[in-house]
Amino acid sequence: xxxxxxxxxxxxxxxxxxxxxxxxxxxxxxxxxxxxxxxxxxxxxxxxxxxxxxxxxxxxxxxxxxxxxxxxxxxxxxxxxxxxxxxxxxxxxxxxxxxxxxxxxxxxxxxxxxxxxxxxxxxxxxxxxxxxxxxxxxxxxxxxxxxxxxxxxxxxxxxxxxxxxxxxxxxxxxxxxxxxxxxxxxxxxxxxxxxxxxxxxxxxxxxxxxxxxxxxxxxxxxxxxxxxxxxxxxxxxxxxxxxxxxxxxxxxxxxxxxxxxxxxxx
Amino acid sequence: xxxxxxxxxxxxxxxxxxxxxxxxxxxxxxxxxxxxxxxxxxxxxxxxxxxxxxxxxxxxxxxxxxxxxxxxxxxxxxxxxxxxxxxxxxxxxxxxxxxxxxxxxxxxxxxxxxxxxxxxxxxxxxxxxxxxxxxxxxxxxxxxxxxxxxxxxxxxxxxxxxxxxxxxxxxxxxxxxxxxxxxxxxxxxxxxxxxxxxxxxxxxxxxxxxxxxxxxxxxxxxxxxxxxxxxxxxxxxxxxxxxxxxxxxxxxxxxxxxxxxxxxxxxxxxxxxxxxxxxxxxxxxxxxxxxxxxxxxxxxxxxx
Numbered sequence: 001x002x003x004x005x006x007x008x009x010x011x012x013x014x015x016x017x018x019x020x021x022x023x024x025x026x027x028x029x030x031x032x033x034x035x036x037x038x039x040x041x042x043x044x045x046x047x048x049x050x051x052x053x054x055x056x057x058x059x060x061x062x063x064x065x066x067x068x069x070x071x072x073x074x075x076x077x078x079x080x081x082x083x084x085x086x087x088x089x090x091x092x093x094x095x096x097x098x099x100x101x102x103x104x105x106x107x108x109x110x111x112x113x114x115x116x117x118x119x120x121x122x123x124x125x126x127x128x129x130x131x132x133x134x135x136x137x138x139x140x141x142x143x144x145x146x147x148x149x150x151x152x153x154x155x156x157x158x159x160x161x162x163x164x165x166x167x168x169x170x171x172x173x174x175x176x177x178x179x180x181x182x183x184x185x186x187x188x189x190x191x192x193x194x195x196x197x198x199x200x201x202x203x204x205x206x207x208x209x210x211x212x213x214x215x216x217x218x219x220x221x222x223x224x225x226x227x228x229x230x231x232x233x234x235x236x237x238x239x240x241x242x243x244x245x246x247x248x249x250x251x252x253x254x255x256x257x258x259x260x261x262x263x264x265x266x
Numbered sequence: 267x268x269x270x271x272x273x274x275x276x277x278x279x280x281x282x283x284x285x286x287x288x289x290x291x292x293x294x295x296x297x298x299x300x301x302x303x304x305x306x307x308x309x310x311x312x313x314x315x316x317x318x319x320x321x322x323x324x325x326x327x328x329x330x331x332x333x334x335x336x337x338x339x340x341x342x343x344x345x346x347x348x349x350x351x352x353x354x355x356x357x358x359x360x361x362x363x364x365x366x367x368x369x370x371x372x373x374x375x376x377x378x379x380x381x382x383x384x385x386x387x388x389x390x391x392x393x394x395x396x397x398x399x400x401x402x403x404x405x406x407x408x409x410x411x412x413x414x415x416x417x418x419x420x421x422x423x424x425x426x427x428x429x430x431x432x433x434x435x436x437x438x439x440x441x442x443x444x445x446x447x448x449x450x451x452x453x454x455x456x457x458x459x460x461x462x463x464x465x466x467x468x469x470x471x472x473x474x475x476x477x478x479x480x481x482x483x484x485x486x487x488x489x490x491x492x493x494x495x496x497x498x499x500x501x502x503x504x505x506x507x508x509x510x511x512x513x514x515x516x517x518x519x520x521x522x523x524x525x526x527x528x529x530x531x532x533x534x535x536x537x538x539x540x541x542x543x544x545x546x547x548x549x550x551x552x553x554x555x556x557x558x559x560x561x562x563x564x565x566x567x568x569x570x
Binding site for chain 1: 277314316317318335336337339340342344346348350351352353354355359363364366367368369370371415
């Protein structure tokens with residue numbers, strides 16, 4: 001048997017992340033059809049609600065500018081496609097890998113660390129969300145739903161959304177004990193999807209506490225950020241959203257790492 | 267290779283390992299024997315550098331697992347008790363991707379994966395799904411995978427549990443060849459024949475402590491007699507009859523289905539039993555094995 005020449009040094013964090021992404025890529029390269037559903041979902045919403053229901057609605061006012069309904073809904077679908085893609089991978093798939101496949105236990109028998117696993121899996125969730133968003137952004141551009149060169153930045157914005165949710169959802173998943181717990185995920189996912197100013201302006205919540213609450217939720221920040229970029233109405237709130245999502249992602253990452261230490265290195 | 271002093275592991279109030287001293291030398295096959303719950307697996311996990319030490323000192327390959335975990339794990343091969351293969355990858359990729367986790371380059375990884383498929387005798391299954399493999403094949407793949415980085419030290423936790431006799435012999439042969447190649451093996455098992463076959467030295471663990479240490483031969487000499495006479499009587503008679511023949515051997519063990527009389531001259535025991543007018547349904551005289559040592563040291567009651 002040939003000997004491995006010398007003992008390779010443990011991978012750097014970046015290289016370890018790459019290898020974990022490679023592992024997931026190999027798993028999915030033959031299952032690329034699964035990606036189609038993730039891509040089609042926001043497209044269907046755009047057609048049915050953005051364009052279908054949009055026939056009945058003239059325009060909405062967004063930061064003082066009149067925006068046709070389809071253009072109002074499209075960036076929200078962009079944000080939610082990143083959200084859904086990231087959520088899917090970092091909840092169900094992570095739970096399955098952790099509890100049933102014992103995949104992370106296998107990885108920890110190698111020089112990989114819990115930090116590597118956290119980064120690798122979150123990066124994968126982020127990439128999956130980003131692929132959906134990129135494809136959707138192309139659809140938006142083709143349909144003439146983007147009105148500013150700022151729209152190019154909507155892709156990094158979507159990636160940021162995917163990162164923030166991927167990290168936080170994976171962190172939440174580390175507390176799950178059975179599949180029943182996933183009802184709670186759905187319970188959070190639906191209202192976030194429906195009420196984050198996705199289909200109607202946030203002004204509809206009035207001027208009270210409710211509006212403040214909505215404006216403080218993460219998907220709202222993502223939706224508004226994307227909308228600001230695709231319509232070209234950048235405000236100080238855009239910066240707030242970026243900082244919000246970056247902090248959320250980093251916190252999630254740190255929690256995931258600590259939780260994996262606690263759960264797997266016993 | 268491994269040096270442990272006063273090594274402890276506790277989970278909350280429960281102490282799984284209560285202070286053990288172990289020394290494993292280069293190139294030997296070292297065994298941890300013990301009933302379920304003896305602390306073998308906890309010890310193995312600490313050696314594998316995935317479980318923090320609760321007390322005492324542990325050095326693997328001269329390094330401290332608390333600070334050099336990744337460097338240690340880079341030189342270890344770990345074959346866990348359950349086959350934790352990556353079911354989402356095919357057989358070849360299980361080896362290839364696992365190798366990449368160690369930072370081994372692509373070309374070397376591919377070459378190693380091919381060699382190991384051959385070693386595990388599953389080359390024709392390279393593209394198969396893991397779930398389509400038989401139990402024996404899965405086990406061989408797990409062991410093959412643990413060799414991807416050419417480890418200096420191979421940890422095997424219950425390597426042949428759940429395998430049929432043929433598969434076990436194939437595996438023993440492979441482990442023996444690895445030992446010949448200079449790989450240090452650390453094995454946990456509760457199969458005594460396995461320990462006798464594979465281990466140069468072993469410790470018997472019981473309730474978190476080391477009950478005995480030595481080569482299989484030394485342990486048998488120290489804790490058992492040369493021969494054992496096995497006497498089978500009718501159901502329920504064993505307990506009462508044991509008293510009548512107590513004086514015939516050094517020791518009498520009462521098992522649910524038979525009596526074991528420990529003596530250096532087994533045939534004489536059987537003759538004496540018959541002389542006393544007792545009529546066992548079946549008798550057998552055999553040499554002492556590790557199993558006798560094990561029963562002596564860890565008791566016969568079920569541990570869990």
